[in-house]
Amino acid sequence: MEFDNDHCIKMNDGNKIPxxxxxxxxxxxxxxxxxxxxxxxxxxxxxxxxxxxFVYGTEEEVGRAIHEKIADGTxxxxxxxxxxxLGSTFHRPELVRNCLEQSLKKLKFDYLDxxxxxxxVSLKPGPDLSPMDENGKLIFDVVDLRQTxxxxxxxxxxxxxxxxxVSNFNRRQLEMILNKPxxxxxxxxxxxxxxxxxxxxxxxxFCKSKDILLEAYCALGSQRDKMWIxxxxxxxxxxPVLGAIAKKYNRSPALVALRYQLQxxxxxxxxxxxxxxxxxxxxxxxxxxxLNPTTKTRLKHYSPQETRTQDLWxxxxxxxxxxxxxxxxxVPGFISHVRNQTHISSPCSIPVISPREVPCSGSxxxxxxxxxxxxxx
Numbered sequence: 001m002e003f004d005n006d007h008c009i010k011m012n013d014g015n016k017i018p019x020x021x022x023x024x025x026x027x028x029x030x031x032x033x034x035x036x037x038x039x040x041x042x043x044x045x046x047x048x049x050x051x052x053x054f055v056y057g058t059e060e061e062v063g064r065a066i067h068e069k070i071a072d073g074t075x076x077x078x079x080x081x082x083x084x085x086l087g088s089t090f091h092r093p094e095l096v097r098n099c100l101e102q103s104l105k106k107l108k109f110d111y112l113d114x115x116x117x118x119x120x121v122s123l124k125p126g127p128d129l130s131p132m133d134e135n136g137k138l139i140f141d142v143v144d145l146r147q148t149x150x151x152x153x154x155x156x157x158x159x160x161x162x163x164x165x166v167s168n169f170n171r172r173q174l175e176m177i178l179n180k181p182x183x184x185x186x187x188x189x190x191x192x193x194x195x196x197x198x199x200x201x202x203x204x205x206f207c208k209s210k211d212i213l214l215e216a217y218c219a220l221g222s223q224r225d226k227m228w229i230x231x232x233x234x235x236x237x238x239x240p241v242l243g244a245i246a247k248k249y250n251r252s253p254a255l256v257a258l259r260y261q262l263q264x265x266x267x268x269x270x271x272x273x274x275x276x277x278x279x280x281x282x283x284x285x286x287x288x289x290x291l292n293p294t295t296k297t298r299l300k301h302y303s304p305q306e307t308r309t310q311d312l313w314x315x316x317x318x319x320x321x322x323x324x325x326x327x328x329x330x331v332p333g334f335i336s337h338v339r340n341q342t343h344i345s346s347p348c349s350i351p352v353i354s355p356r357e358v359p360c361s362g363s364x365x366x367x368x369x370x371x372x373x374x375x376x377x
Contacts, residue, residue: 007285009267012211015163017083017114019262019284021049022278023217023271024062027225030273032061038273039065043074045282051217051269052117053085054103055129063107076092082109083191085118085167086152091127091143100160108347115152115161116191119168120145145173147181152350153184167191171206178210189213193220194266196257197236204264215267220254256283 008016020040026035035058039050042067052062060158066082069075084107090099090198100115124131124143131139152164165187166177180184190207194200207214222229236242237253246253257282261268270281 002109004098009213009265010162010184011213011257013188015113015188016081016214017047017163017189017267018047018281018312019085019267020047020258021051021081021215021269022047023269024050024052024058025271032058033271036061037064040069041275041278042282043069043080045275045279047278047282048075048079049081049083049085049267051282052103052107054087054090054099055085059084063109067108077109081113083114083116084105084112084161085116087129088119088123089129089131089141089213091117091122091141091145091148092125092320093147093151095125096148097155097160100155104160111159112161114163114165114188115155115253116165116167116187116189117145117148117152117169118367120166120173146176149177149180149186156185165189165191165212168193168345171203174206174210174212185210187208189215189267191215191217191269193218193222194261195219195236195241196239196260197221197234202309204266208265211286213265213267215269216261217269219261219268219270220257227372229354252280256279 006016006018007020008018024035024039024041037316039062042050050062050066052059066075066077066080070077073153082161086096086099086101100112104110116288122143122145123129124139124141126374132314133139137287148357149164155161156164164185166174167190169177169190169192174187174190177183190203190212192200192203194204194214195218200216204214222233224231224235236257239253242253242256246256247258251259254277258268258270261277262284268284270278270284272278272281
């Protein structure tokens with residue numbers, strides 16, 4: 001997949017997306033003002049693709065940052081490609097536009113460039129974005145995501161968004177949308193966790209076959225929050241093979257990891273609050289070819305004993321672990337619940353075993369290779 005002169009990639013609806021984007025998720029431990037400052041730095045450095053979400057709680061700050069850069073002449077609104085995400089408590093079709101309009105109001109935008117379903121799991125509607133019962137367990141909702149998609153299409157027809165897509169969908173969930181009777185617009189992209197330890201090769205191949213872009217979050221490795229991942233899990237940027245490649249080409253491991261994704265035709269998201277890192281990693285789009293795509297060199301795929309956890313586990317937990325320190329759900333219970341929902345009919349094969357037993361490699365689309373203790377949701 002080739003970039004144009006502006007380092008953009010054309011999506012299946014004819015609109016273009018910058019190949020490198022800046023993420024705006026901000027942990028509770030980080031002041032929201034830092035997200036605002038980081039977004040301004042990103043725009044100054046050259047980022048034109050800004051990735052946000054309703055549930056991040058940073059849209060007002062991000063909006064202020066963008067408008068300040070518009071006011072000082074750095075950019076125009078049409079220069080910025082902004083991605084927003086539909087929260088899981090707004091999956092009912094009558095609520096989709098409400099979520100979008102709240103985001104537009106916070107951002108002070110007339111439209112979003114891209115609007116995507118954040119995660120294919122529905123939660124009980126209401127003011128609480130993470131509704132829990134008296135036992136501290138998430139309260140789910142039953143929604144046919146095909147109807148949610150129709151409401152997304154209506155938002156596009158209304159001119160409130162230019163493009164629509166999905167996030168954290170596996171192959172069968174994508175097929176559910178693609179095979180929907182009366183489909184008007186197919187997803188332009190699928191945003192998933194993707195990095196050298198979770199390369200999503202099978203999901204990438206499927207998306208390419210359907211002219212759907214794959215977009216990578218956590219492109220520099222899984223989140224290291226203690227709530228989400230065993231701290232003994234290998235750190236991607238400390239991988240010896242990645243380090244050796246970086247040393248050979250006089251680049252940072254992060255830059256090599258980002259460039260690896262770009263050369264696979266994947267849109268890459270990057271997040272930092274540090275100007276130096278923001279400046280450095282934006283260079284991934286301008287760096288001369290670092291890697292031979294036919295190279296036989298591969299990063300090590302850690303054994304279950306070495307890994308103790310798996311990125312799929314992190315992906316599931318990412319949006320569903322609470323930031324208030326509570327263990328919000330039992331993953332096997334979560335999987336069992338999702339399996340029984342009528343709106344998710346697809347087999348993302350997920351091992352119902354402890355994290356330390358789950359293989360490191362693979363993806364929601366390819367985990368069917370696992371032979372034991374799998375169930376289909």
